[in-house]
Amino acid sequence: MLVAGIDIGSGTTKCIIVDGDGHVRGRAAIRTKADFEKVSQEVLEAAKAEGGLANEEVAYVATTGLGRYAVSFRDIQITDLTCGARGAATVVPSTRYVLDIGAQCSRAIKLREGGKVKEFHMNEKCAAGSGGFLERAAKYLEVTVADIGPMSLRAGKPQAISSVCAVLAESEIINHISEGVSVENILRGIHNSLADRALSMLTRVGLDGDVTLIGGVALQEGMVAALREKLGVPVHVPEHPHLTAALGAALLGLQRLRKMSMATAA
Structure with missing residues (x-):
């Protein structure tokens, strides 16, 4: 069967x-x-x-x-x-919270026993908190999506991306490029921005335990590193997130x- x-x-x-x-x-x-x-x-x-x-x-x-x-x-x-x-x-099995960063939206889920949803919070109003934003940023920076993760890890001085709107954030990225900021530092800045949004969502559902990151963005090492730095709790990534x-x-x-x-x- x-x-x-x-x-x-x-x-x-x-x-x-x-x-x-x-x-x-x-x-x-x-x-x-x-x-x-x-x-x-x-x-x-x-x-x-x-x-x-x-x-x-x-x-x-x-x-x-x-x-x-x-x-x-x-x-x-x-x-x-x-x-x-x-x-x-x-x-x-130790998962208490799930962070799902997809192409279209992101969501934080608090679990109860049996892997069932107890509470959740979603960010679907703006693409700046999703994987789709990373894909568009990659085009501006002329790198492949596969390169984003390892390049982000090589950042020496991450460049903050402060805009909460995808359109404004894209303009911010273009400005950083024109100012000569390295691609690595911009990418880590984007990952840090996504991690900040993730922390906000998880806080709303009462973050106090292990987080499992799922979705395509979990394949990016730089994103995982940013989350582990920001969240302050164990962040697990499945083999095939x-x-x-x-x-x-x-x-x-x-x-x-x-x-x-x-x-x-x-």
């Missing part, structure tokens, strides 16, 4: 396939396209291929993320808050399928 969790985000669509014991059998991530149905099918096939499951049938599909309602072959849709919480608590919500969706889908099977058997 195989269950798939598909997370359709604004930047990337991810898929995790688990077996009946909850073990990961396949995983994949591809760029999100305008056709959510098509990209979901593509990432599912990619995850099956990655796990050598091309000839096996997926019994149940759980979707989450921005496009979770747009997939006709889904069996259930689950909020990304719920999936991110479950996935983070599964891979890092960008796939955490997809994992949560798959596990919750498996849980639902088991309940349905038990009800049918009874």
Whole structure:
């Protein structure tokens, strides 16, 4: 029995396939396209291929993320808050708070027992607190997204980015470039700014324990370093942080399928 969790985000669509014991059998991530149905099918096939499951049938599909309602072959849709919480608590059992920095928005989640959401706070009014802002900054600075993390770590004197508005922050970055500030110092300044926003969100949900960072931005070493410096609590990063919500969706889908099977058997 195989269950798939598909997370359709604004930047990337991810898929995790688990077996009946909850073990990961396949995983994949591809760029999100305008056709959510098509990209979901593509990432599912990619995850099956990655796990050598091309000839096996997926019994149940759980979707989450921005496009979770747009997939006709889904069996259930689950909020990304719920999936991110479950996935983070599964891979890092000591997790008390989840920080999810995605391409479109950021969120801080306080957990209760069982990896369930107790309280949360979101920043979705301005892109300056999201991964999408980092991508645009990379274009201005003429570096790849993959280079952002290691370059940020090499900063000697981080340049503060004080604007809370994405448009103004971009203007601030351009000004720093014209003043000759190094790319490394600008990038670390951006990471520090994101870390400040994260601290504000986490404080609102009562930060006092371990944080697990998920989402694509967690792949950037400089962002992780900035958070560990700012938060003052242990910050954990899963092996595949960008796939955490997809994992949560798959596990919750498996849980639902088991309940349905038990009800049918009874």
